[in-house]
Amino acid sequence: MKVYEIFSSVQGEGVDVGLVASFVRFAGCPLKCRYCDTQEARIGGTEFSHEEIIGELKNLGLSYVVVTGGEPLSQDGLPDFLFKLSSETWVKRIFVETSGFFYKADIFVKKVFVNISPKPPSMGMDFPLESLENFIVNFPDRVQVKFLILSEEDLIWILKIVRKYENYFSKKGIIFQPIGIPEKPYSESVKRAIDLVMREKTILFRFNVRVIPQIHKLVGIK
Numbered sequence: 001m002k003v004y005e006i007f008s009s010v011q012g013e014g015v016d017v018g019l020v021a022s023f024v025r026f027a028g029c030p031l032k033c034r035y036c037d038t039q040e041a042r043i044g045g046t047e048f049s050h051e052e053i054i055g056e057l058k059n060l061g062l063s064y065v066v067v068t069g070g071e072p073l074s075q076d077g078l079p080d081f082l083f084k085l086s087s088e089t090w091v092k093r094i095f096v097e098t099s100g101f102f103y104k105a106d107i108f109v110k111k112v113f114v115n116i117s118p119k120p121p122s123m124g125m126d127f128p129l130e131s132l133e134n135f136i137v138n139f140p141d142r143v144q145v146k147f148l149i150l151s152e153e154d155l156i157w158i159l160k161i162v163r164k165y166e167n168y169f170s171k172k173g174i175i176f177q178p179i180g181i182p183e184k185p186y187s188e189s190v191k192r193a194i195d196l197v198m199r200e201k202t203i204l205f206r207f208n209v210r211v212i213p214q215i216h217k218l219v220g221i222k
């Protein structure tokens with residue numbers, strides 16, 4: 001598999017923010033999202049065997065593993081890798097970070113939880129809603145959605161999805177993750193996202209709504 005980097009940090013995104021974990025960032029992504037925050041991992045990478053990756057993660061001495069990219073679901077052999085990793089006794093949970101473009105049922109081996117960041121209109125991609133539907137309908141207890149947001153158009157797009165899958169989002173809550181813009185302070189994006197969300201009083205009343213910035217971006221760590 002093509003690996004960009006392996007490191008330890010704290011989970012910087014989503015409901016588990018702050019959780020100390022080891023990370024493997026796979027290289028490779030067939031998409032071209034505007035404001036992609038891991039451009040460097042979209043191509044290239046170094047070939048590692050499953051056993052080499054698992055060995056490096058084990059050496060970091062932690063029990064939670066975040067698998068990211070690039071787009072990890074575009075890696076050949078990901079289900080097999082996740083199966084081997086989940087069979088390690090030192091592994092408590094594996095979190096897979098994905099765009100949600102590519103639905104795959106066979107990644108849901110034991111210990112695997114999937115964090116999906118659908119790409120709203122400001123990312124310039126035509127996000128496949130049927131793929132998101134497959135994830136949340138087939139694996140509701142293993143999937144967490146975090147909505148990237150920058151603009152009002154994004155918010156309108158997101159709220160349409162929330163209304164369509166109202167039962168799911170009533171249970172899981174709604175997470176908004178502000179999109180960073182190159183050369184601009186991330187705090188600007190965070191404030192804008194909070195302003196946008198604060199206006200939606202009916203949504204705030206009906207759902208548990210969280211705006212969670214990427215803390216590794218705020219702090220300037222990996």
Ligand SMILES: Nc1nc2[nH]cc(C(=O)O)c2c(=O)[nH]1
Nearest residue numbers: 009010011012068097216222
């Ligand atoms: N600290 C930290 N947490 C993360 N959670 C998801 C990440 C990602 O790049 O997908 C990420 C990342 O790059 N760094």
Ligand code: SF4
Nearest residue numbers: 029031033036070099
């Ligand atoms: S899916 Fe992720 S890695 Fe791929 S281009 Fe979009 S933001 Fe970048």
Ligand SMILES: [Mg+2]
Nearest residue numbers: 037038068069
């Ligand atoms: Mg990232």
